Amino acid sequence: MSDKRFLNGYDVVLEACEDAEATQMFGYPITPTTEILSGWINKSLQNKNLHCLQTEDEVAAGFAVCGAVMAGAKAFTATAGPGTVLMQDALSMAEGMRLPFVALIGQRGGPSSGTVIYSQQEVNLSIHGGNGEGMRIVLSPSNLEELYSLTRKVFNYAYKYRFPSILLTDGYLLKTRQSFSLPETKIENQKLLALVDETSQKNIRNIYTLEKELMSELEKNKQDFEEMSKEIVEFEIYSSDVAIDDVGNLVIAHGIVGAVAKEAVDELNKQNKKVALFRPVSLSPFPKDELNKLAQKIKNIFVCESSLGQLRDLVKQNLEYEVKISGIFKPAVGVEAEEIVDLVLSNK
Amino acid sequence: MKFKILLAGDGGQGVQTIAKIVSECFFAKNFEVISIPNYGLEQRGGVSLSFIQVSDKQIFYPKFAKADFLLLMSEQARERTSEHVSADTEIIDFKNYQEIILQNKISRSSLNIFFLGVVAKFLSEKKLISKDDIFVIFEKKLASKKNWEENKQVFEIGFLI
Missing domain, CATH: 3.40.50.920 (Rossmann fold)
Structure with missing residues (x-):
């Protein structure tokens, strides 16, 4: 029997998030990623282990993800256009604190609210949007199969390497309906390890007194990013x-x-x-x-x-x-x- | 083989319902099919479009420049779709069906189902899918909804023209 199904891009993304064992989503509705938020709300109504919070804006959604992952939950957000702009503060903090921050971005035309469905104008914003050095993982899918597999990868990479991980897509792909089959090879999930062991204390910093201290931290992060790059470049x-x-x-x-x-x-x-x-x-x-x-x-x-x-x-x-x-x-x-x-x- | 279908009307006319039924029908008949809606700000009075492509080979991209077949359900849709029309585009134009719609007292809420019937006739004449193929999906999607009996009749009227 064929395992082909006729699905929308956002259905595929939602399935991938669930298969990645994400449990929490924080977001604010914005086209073309609204269906990810509403779809996760529906899932959370059917499965009591899944949770969703529509925040007052994307700033709050981004920092809610930071808080949730620090508390040990596998969380994510989805946004677009001006929402991606507002989320830079949280993404930048996640970059500085090496948090496993997962963002699903549906590019739309810009600047500002622009057009609502499609663009490829959030490449710079996704990689270099913050006030750091752009140490972010950004993956760009070209079809429904990749929407699934790369969504799984952004979760795994975020948790394995602790850099913000972004699935950079668009409304054409998210709203496209096409036949879809799950990958033949099973994708294993990266084990969810607590950022801080319950029996210990750790100060995960996002601010430094000494400039040289920050510089040495960034140099170490850069080295980690370059070592990781050999493994994940695609x-x-x-x-x-x-x-x-x-x-x-x-x-x-x-x-x-x-x-x-x-x-x-x-x-x-x-x-x-x-x-x-x-x-x-x-x-x-x-x-x-x-x-x-x-x-x-x-x-x-x-x-x-x-x-x-x-x-x-x-x-x-x-x-x-x-x-x-x-x-x-x-x-x-x-x-x-x-x-x-x-x-x-x-x-x- | 590749066949490119563009469905166009005003937001709220039910263009996306036609698109869902037609594209699911092609999928059920083992065609490669890709569809994408284009409805920017329709709640503010825009045009609702649906691009559907059918092929026997994999399709990479959901949009296309020129349609092989265009369904026009409103006047403002005509202007919006003009760039997708070539000399070879076959068009079903709502203007040519006004009299039949009035004669049969087809309600605004069933207008899309009337045009689904017209589209079913066109596609069956092209030998792409049959009326029964479309009816199976139509029934699966809408039989439990209100106005099913009316919709069934309206579909038949559209098909028999």
């Missing part, structure tokens, strides 16, 4: 029938644009154009080594995204070779496969 290289060593042209896209770019690559390969897709799944940490391995042999990079260059800037920041970069940059607007095909074909 990407996909896609090409239908061209040897990767021989591609010449690289399309770079993430999230749902990464999904549409596969259609474009298929079409371009059919037309004998040597092109592949490089899709960073982890935007932070960024798959720098893997990009540079490809970049040595690449003549052109085409960055395609629904923002004015937030992914392009990440690529530039990580690229160690001189490669011509152009692309499609459409803030808050989806990218069609035909546009990517036209861009690559028109490149001389």
Whole structure:
């Protein structure tokens, strides 16, 4: 019997949160993540072990997550756009205190309330939104299967490595309804360990008297983040029938644009154009080594995204070779496969 | 094979109900199907859209530029969907059904079910899915709701036109 089900993206996310053994959600309703909040409320009405609190705003929701995880609960929040902005204070505190903070972010058009469904303009905000050094895990799913598996991963990474972990998606993916199957390989949950043993005391600090003390703490955190990066960095290289060593042209896209770019690559390969897709799944940490391995042999990079260059800037920041970069940059607007095909074909 | 369907009407007209029934029907018949609503601020009088794609292969992206088939249920939906219409787009336009709707005294609350019947006829003529395929899902979704008998009749009227 087929285990395929016809589900919305947010149903898949909710199932992943439950399978991750999360017990508490704190949030404030905002499109396109409202269904995650209302869905968790429904779950909590049916299962007395699950709890949900709609707070007065996203500031309170963020700090409620900080408090809950310090008290030993597996908690999370979901937000979007201006809500992600308001949550930066709590995210920054979680980054400083190394709290296992899980946030599910549905990007919407900005600035401010902008548009309500779709964008890719919260990349910078998710990675670097706080007044720290951007030591956050940010994963970008491209389809329903990844919505599930990466939601499971953000929980596991948050609890294993103790950095804020963000699932960065959008309303297109959350509201998409499509067939979905659970992964064949069972995903184990990271064991929930108390931040502070009940028999001891620990001062988890978010403020320091001495500047050098803070600096040494940040250096240690940076070292931890870099060591962790080798283990969790994730990407996909896609090409239908061209040897990767021989591609010449690289399309770079993430999230749902990464999904549409596969259609474009298929079409371009059919037309004998040597092109592949490089899709960073982890935007932070960024798959720098893997990009540079490809970049040595690449003549052109085409960055395609629904923002004015937030992914392009990440690529530039990580690229160690001189490669011509152009692309499609459409803030808050989806990218069609035909546009990517036209861009690559028109490149001389 | 890939078939792209765009359903469009005013917020509250029941476009998303049609979309749910049609897309679940394709899923039940083992098609690859992907659907996405687009309803920004419809409670403030906007247009409600639903993009549905059906294929025998995996579909990566829920939106599309040009529709193969468009259902228009309101005047403001016409303007909103114009960018998705090509010379090849087949359109069911509410304007062409005004007289039948009046003659059969179809209520506003059943209008979407009338158009579900019209859509069922179109898709069965295309040999994509049959009337019975759609009726099974329609019944599963709405038989326990009020006005079921009226909705059943209205569906038949839409299909028989």
